[in-house]
Ligand SMILES: O=c1ccn([C@@H]2O[C@H](COP(=O)(O)OP(=O)(O)O[C@H]3O[C@H](CO)[C@@H](O)[C@H](O)[C@H]3O)[C@@H](O)[C@H]2O)c(=O)[nH]1
């Protein structure tokens with residue numbers, strides 16, 4: 001099966017040295033913000049921030065800022081990240097006039113109001129097997145190809161449900177990415193086959209030009225990756241998307257039931273972009289217990305709210321006399337996908 005896009009727009013992180021990328025950046029190809037959305041990642045976020053800071057800020061000035069968006073963490077994520085050298089924002093404290101939703105996409109949407117890079121790169125904060133080439137690799141196509149607006153990372157995905165690195169024998173399975181294989185890939189095959197060459201459509205490691213990201217509706221939860229990918233293709237064409245081989249990645253896994261909620265969020269994204277505007281902002285997902293609780297219904301309310309493009313959201317009105325700031329929203333904003 002031939003996919004011409006794959007041949008044109010697939011790269012390896014080793015295609016560019018960090019020195020070359022720094023040189024390009026300083027020739028005016030754009031400033032770069034790195035953002036890590038993080039909910040309860042105190043165990044891993046500090047190590048990730050410290051290493052990126054050392055290798056891509058101090059040793060080589062590739063990144064202009066490292067920002068951790070603390071997404072309603074109940075643990076020490078914020079303190080650990082700050083200690084490691086990141087600028088930390090609590091998501092709920094950013095543009096409080098726009099309200100607050102839970103979720104990863106909300107953290108990424110709000111990051112647009114507290115970062116300034118021409119390019120914004122995202123990295124999950126729960127990675128246990130990764131390298132700083134995850135970040136530099138994503139920047140290669142954006143710093144060298146003006147026609148590229150979005151770069152997705154891809155890798156072998158380790159499935160390690162035991163969390164012990166593969167057991168005593170050290171054997172690992174590469175069957176990770178259950179929602180990717182069972183929901184995202186089939187959905188893309190059915191609705192947007194031009195994107196079927198994207199190896200990891202849901203990877204949390206991606207980089208985007210701010211001028212594009214600010215024009216996109218952003219789901220507040222896990223639908224953000226699929227939405228940004230599909231919308232980039234619909235707005236700028238498939239060649240605006242590139243992908244980079246980053247090697248191998250391992251992270252903390254969610255339970256199958258939680259992945260059911262994630263899958264629901266992805267299907268809502270796909271329905272909305274297929275003209276099914278009747279999707280409501282909340283979906284009741286019914287799952288069932290097993291073992292002693294066999295057959296017991298478990299209802300989960302899945303939020304599928306989308307935020308409007310950041311470019312359409314006005315600046316916050318200056319607070320007068322200590323009053324609460326209020327958003328200045330352009331006319332008709334209520335009519336676009338997702339309300340604030
Ligand atoms: O409410 C939340 C939930 C998650 N996160 C962070 O988002 C990142 C990824 O979350 P995780 O729960 O580990 O997602 P995965 O199960 O790994 O989901 C994969 O698939 C998702 C759906 O596309 C992507 O959003 C993820 O980046 C990708 O890793 C981590 O840093 C989390 O701390 C938040 O900031 N807020």
Ligand SMILES: O=C(O)[C@H](O)COP(=O)(O)O
Nearest residue numbers: 176177178179180202253
């Ligand atoms: O991307 C996915 O499909 C989900 O994050 C699940 O990944 P996992 O099966 O590796 O836990």
